[in-house]
Amino acid sequence: MNVISTLLDALKNVREPRFFSTERGYQGQLASEFDRLLDATPSELTRPIVEQEYQKRADAHGIRLRPDIIIHIPFERGVSPTRHHDNYLVVLLKLAASQKKADEDFGKLSTICSTLEYPVGAFVNVASSDLWLPQFSKKAAGDFTLYEFAVTLHDGDVEIRQATA
16 A cells, blocks of 8 residues: 555545634544545455544553554554554644644654654645645654645645655
8 A cells, every 4th residue: 555645645535625624624534535545455454444533652652642643453453463563654734834833743753653663654734835844854763754745725626735854
């Protein structure tokens, strides 16, 4: 599964103007669209799931953060040898984020990706064309890639700008 391609498709499918006015509304619809796109995965045990607001606990995960959306195969299914396996994507969202708010989320994404070995962290700046990732310089050590997507809606058309670090 190419998570960035799937995420881009999910972003393009969120077209309701109302969802561009609240972070939670957009988050719920994005998770729903992503989940719908994952339906092509045949096996119940190996099909990744989309979870919202999943609490990462210090005792189980080594960190205490609550990402907006994660795509993973839950460790409890018994198909992953550790909690560090079968983690695909972590997403944080903000509505029209300032650089300060975006930098905070880039830091959280870096922590989650480096601690739990998520290969991809994505920040979605909803209802904004601003990209803040090119100015972010505090990426934690680890083998992961950070992406930023600035998503706007103009006359029913979804416009997406992106950056990678």
